[in-house]
Amino acid sequence: xxxxxxxxxxxxxxxxxxxxxxxxxxxxxxxxxxxxxxxxxxxxxxxxxxxxxxxxxxxxxxxxxxxxxxxxxxxxxxxxxxxxxxxxxxxxxxxxxxxxxxxxxxxxxxxxxxxxxxxxxxxxxxxxxxxxxxxxxxxxxxxxxxxxxxxxxxxxxxxxxxxxxxxxxxxxxxxxxxxxxxxxxxxxxxxxxxxxxxxxxxxxxxxxxxxxxxxxxxxxxxxxxxxxxxxxxxxxxxxxxxxxxxxxxxxxxxxxxxxxxxxxxxxxxxxxxxxxxxxxxxxxxxxxxxxxxxxxxxxxxxxxxxxxxxxxxxxxxxxxxxxxxxxxxxxxxxxxxxxxxxxxxxxxxxxxxxxxxxxxxxxxxxxxxxxxxxxxxxxxxxxxxxxxxxxxxxxxxxxxxxxxxxxxxxxxxxxxxxxxxxxxxxxxxxxxxxxxxxxxxxxxxxxxxxxxxxxxxxxxxxxxxxxxxxxxxxxxxxxxxxxxxxxxxxx
Amino acid sequence: xxxxxxxxxxxxxxxxxxxxxxxxxxxxxxxxxxxxxxxxxxxxxxxxxxxxxxxxxxxxxxxxxxxxxxxxxxxxxxxxxxxxxxxxxxxxxxxxxxxxxxxxxxxxxxxxxxxxxxxxxxxxxxxxxxxxxxxxxxxxxxxxxxxxxxxxxxxxxxxxxxxxxxxxxxxxxxxxxxxxxxxxxxxxxxxxxxxxxxxxxxxxxxxxxxxxxxxxxxxxxxxxxxxxxxxxxxxxxxxxxxxxxxxxxxxxxxxxxxxxxxxxxxxxxxxxxxxxxxxxxxxxxxxxxxxxxxxxxxxxxxxxxxxxxxxxxxxxxxxxxxxxx
Numbered sequence: 015x016x017x018x019x020x021x022x023x024x025x026x027x028x029x030x031x032x033x034x035x036x037x038x039x040x041x042x043x044x045x046x047x048x049x050x051x052x053x054x055x056x057x058x059x060x061x062x063x064x065x066x067x068x069x070x071x072x073x074x075x076x077x078x079x080x081x082x083x084x085x086x087x088x089x090x091x092x093x094x095x096x097x098x099x100x101x102x103x104x105x106x107x108x109x110x111x112x113x114x115x116x117x118x119x120x121x122x123x124x125x126x127x128x129x130x131x132x133x134x135x136x137x138x139x140x141x142x143x144x145x146x147x148x149x150x151x152x153x154x155x156x157x158x159x160x161x162x163x164x165x166x167x168x169x170x171x172x173x174x175x176x177x178x179x180x181x182x183x184x185x186x187x188x189x190x191x192x193x194x195x196x197x198x199x200x201x202x203x204x205x206x207x208x209x210x211x212x213x214x215x216x217x218x219x220x221x222x223x224x225x226x227x228x229x230x231x232x233x234x235x236x237x238x239x240x241x242x243x244x245x246x247x248x249x250x251x252x253x254x255x256x257x258x259x260x261x262x263x264x265x266x267x268x269x270x271x272x273x274x275x276x277x278x279x280x281x282x283x284x285x286x287x288x289x290x291x292x293x294x295x296x297x298x299x300x301x302x303x304x305x306x307x308x309x310x311x312x313x314x315x316x317x318x319x320x321x322x323x324x325x326x327x328x329x330x331x332x333x334x335x336x337x338x339x340x341x342x343x344x345x346x347x348x349x350x351x352x353x354x355x356x357x358x359x360x361x362x363x364x365x366x367x368x369x370x371x372x373x374x375x376x377x378x379x380x381x382x383x384x385x386x387x388x389x390x391x392x393x394x395x396x397x398x399x400x401x402x403x404x405x406x407x408x409x410x411x412x413x414x415x416x417x418x419x420x421x422x423x424x425x426x427x428x429x430x431x432x433x434x435x436x437x438x439x440x441x442x443x444x445x446x447x448x449x450x451x452x453x454x455x456x457x458x459x460x461x462x463x464x465x466x467x468x469x470x471x472x473x474x475x476x477x478x479x480x481x482x483x484x485x486x487x488x489x490x491x492x493x494x495x496x497x498x499x500x501x502x503x504x505x
Numbered sequence: 506x507x508x509x510x511x512x513x514x515x516x517x518x519x520x521x522x523x524x525x526x527x528x529x530x531x532x533x534x535x536x537x538x539x540x541x542x543x544x545x546x547x548x549x550x551x552x553x554x555x556x557x558x559x560x561x562x563x564x565x566x567x568x569x570x571x572x573x574x575x576x577x578x579x580x581x582x583x584x585x586x587x588x589x590x591x592x593x594x595x596x597x598x599x600x601x602x603x604x605x606x607x608x609x610x611x612x613x614x615x616x617x618x619x620x621x622x623x624x625x626x627x628x629x630x631x632x633x634x635x636x637x638x639x640x641x642x643x644x645x646x647x648x649x650x651x652x653x654x655x656x657x658x659x660x661x662x663x664x665x666x667x668x669x670x671x672x673x674x675x676x677x678x679x680x681x682x683x684x685x686x687x688x689x690x691x692x693x694x695x696x697x698x699x700x701x702x703x704x705x706x707x708x709x710x711x712x713x714x715x716x717x718x719x720x721x722x723x724x725x726x727x728x729x730x731x732x733x734x735x736x737x738x739x740x741x742x743x744x745x746x747x748x749x750x751x752x753x754x755x756x757x758x759x760x761x762x763x764x765x766x767x768x769x770x771x772x773x774x775x776x777x778x779x780x781x782x783x784x785x786x787x788x789x790x791x792x793x794x795x796x797x798x799x800x801x802x803x804x805x806x807x808x809x810x811x812x813x814x815x816x817x818x819x820x821x822x823x824x825x826x827x828x829x830x
Contacts, residue, residue, distance in 0.1 A: 303523040306813075308805035310771055312792045315531055315798055322540045409661070416663045420772060422791045436665050443673045444684075457666055464661040472657075484725075485718045487644070487653040 016081040017099045021339040023266045023346075024078045030269055031075075046095035053477035058216035060473030064225040065467035069227060070261050070463055077107040077262040080335070087370035103335035107262075111255055113239055119250035122442075125451050126241045128153030128163055152242045170236045177234020188219060245451035247386035247438065251285020257455045259430035264463060267346055267415045267425075268408040275407075279357035280400065282422060284388050285367025286358070296364070309352060310421060316348040317423040338426035343419075349411060357403045364396045398478040405474045409467035412460070432460045506821070512611045513817060517810040521594075524806040529590045538565035538585070540819075541795055545602060548744075563602055563796075564588055589799070598800040603792070607800045610785060617687055618769030618781030621697055625704035625773075626766055627703050629712075630759065632705055637716035641724065642743055659710030666708040668776045675699050685778035704770060716755065723751040753823050761816045764808040768801075 419433025769783030
């Protein structure tokens with residue numbers, strides 16, 4: 015049995031997941047909430063984004079179960095010696111992707127390369143020559159790399175795409191069959207309905223997104239075992255593996271930092287709006303002080319202080335991963351502590367409005383205590399603001415992490431993150447020939463992640479804040495040539 | 506009006522005192538000057554003598570709040586708190602941890618920062634307004650849909666990518682402008698062209714969507730319907746009536762940002778090697794110079810508060826219906 019390790023961020027992520035599940039269950043049982051979420055579920059772009067986010071979330075979760083593998087027992091060991099565990103903390107994802115993780119080259123190599131990026135002195139026929147050495151792992155199965163490379167890559171890509179397409183087709187059929195069972199129609203009929211977009215949930219958009227993902231995953235799965243699909247970085251590590259590992263960092267920063275803002279923002283925001291007067295003044299003063307400090311500087315100040323603390327107490331952390339994880343955890347906490355002012359201000363304004371409403375006045379007249387009024391009557395009615403701000407801020411935090419890492423107050427340098435990837439690619443772009451794949455991988459993963467987050471967030475906002483719905487752009491309906499909503503045609 | 510401004514300024518000073526106390530607690534009591542010294546000298550086995558020497562050189566050897574060995578008012582003034590926090594209000598920033606005068610550096614660096622920040626701000630505002638007005642003008646057409654999509658996409662790209670790709674494209678491949686650096690005179694334009702352009706583009710997406718909502722809100726108002734019913738063309742309605750009315754809230758909301766322009770752009774300056782306050786801050790963070798970070802926190806929050814006061818005043822000037830009290 016390996017020794018399971020529960021890192022701080024892991025535990026919070028599990029708790030967050032449980033809380034989300036409970037919340038979803040609650041939303042399902044509450045008719046109004048169910049209705050509102052159904053608006054989100056009808057939005058094609060949001061649901062496509064949700065498909066992608068689901069895949070990212072899966073990666074992040076797989077990367078959140080950590081353990082230290084058991085080392086093989088030494089030769090002279092008896093049955094009752096203590097088992098020895100590796101000093102390396104691995105995650106399930108690390109174990110699943112052990113191939114690419116361990117396939118470490120010497121230095122840079124171009125995506126799908128068989129030879130190293132830079133020349134090295136080698137001995138050929140007793141003479142020293144400067145040559146591009148073959149990679150240790152990338153394309154190692156080819157005998158004559160120059161001649162076989164193209165056909166091998168093409169063949170494997172074809173296999174990968176076919177596999178991906180098969181997987182996608184299965185998915186279409188599965189969804190159609192499941193839909194058919196619940197609606198009581200035939201599978202073929204259901205498939206036609208999906209394709210013609212007559213379904214309530216935008217299955218076609220979701221399935222098209224899933225199909226694109228399946229094709230990509232199939233392609234990667236076919237090539238990754240024998241090539242570095244996105245090349246290798248300066249120390250020879252697989253770039254695609256690092257990009258996938260970065261997803262968890264981004265997700266942790268986004269979710270934990272949002273979570274950390276909530277207690278401050280909710281408690282202080284509602285207290286200020288409900289009690290008014292002195293309490294309001296004090297809380298307003300507090301958040302004006304916090305928001306008047308430029309956020310990068312405030313975060314930098316906190317992070318520098320933490321660095322001093324961690325340098326002073328190195329004995330607290332057993333392995334390097336634990337140390338890096340604590341730093342990630344604290345960074346998220348700092349982002350929360352420094353970032354609650356905006357939400358608190360919104361909640362204060364909303365509470366100010368709510369306290370004047372009849373039902374709150376009635377509760378007061380009945381002698382309900384202040385605490386219960388805030389908990390039972392105010393809190394549930396400001397939750398939509400919390401939700402909207404939380405989903406909108408998530409993507410911003412992912413982007414912010416990259417900037418903070420660049421400034422030098424981000425995650426531990428040992429943690430894979432988009433920020434550290436972008437940082438290293440800064441010098442790579444000035445090399446000749448250009449090392450572009452590190453930046454490309456970070457760019458592609460980050461844009462897809464942030465874009466999905468934003469599409470999903472804007473749908474959630476539109477569902478929970480009806481005012482926002484008026485500002486969504488409408489495409490001209492192809493059949494009628496008119497916009498679906500009233501409004502003056504453009505001149 | 507004068508009364509109101511005086512009260513707001515008083516509140517601003519209160520906030521600034523809060524910021525000051527907060528940074529003092531964060532920098533001097535959470536971790537002691539000994540820790541700072543150890544970190545700055547580096548390494549775990551630093552002798553106590555070296556630490557003492559480091560502290561004496563920077564004046565960190567005094568007591569934090571109360572100097573019982575000094576006489577009279579010296580009990581209060583010969584302390585780290587007085588030297589390093591109270592003095593900030595007199596705009597005396599003292600020396601940085603590496604020994605240079607912070608006040609001098611600030612004065613030297615504010616010029617380059619403004620040279621980058623002001624054109625970026627003004628041109629950016631213009632471009633954003635034009636882009637979002639066009640989005641509104643072509644609403645309910647394919648142009649709007651794709652413009653909107655483009656804006657959302659641009660919003661999802663980290664500013665770092667714009668800088669890296671911009672530098673690569675315009676400096677390395679096309680060789681139009683130098684990669685980084687700064688010089689006065691006619692060369693100024695050559696060095697600033699790319700950072701200004703990138704600064705505008707990287708913010709375009711998000712801000713255009715924000716201004717678009719503002720314009721759309723304005724378009725639903727009664728005066729717009731009246732203007733249309735008079736038979737005015739959509740162009741006139743949009744560019745004369747809507748633009749003028751929407752410009753008011755836009756301008757008052759930008760007033761808050763104006764003082765912060767002095768702080769410079771953090772990453773932009775550091776990527777392009779512009780010797781402004783932004784790169785100064787980043788260098789300070791990287792070399793863990795706490796004195797500079799503290800001073801920048803003070804300057805930054807002072808400017809933010811000035812922005813708040815200016816916003817309040819500009820509201821009353823722009824809209825006489827708002828009365829200050």
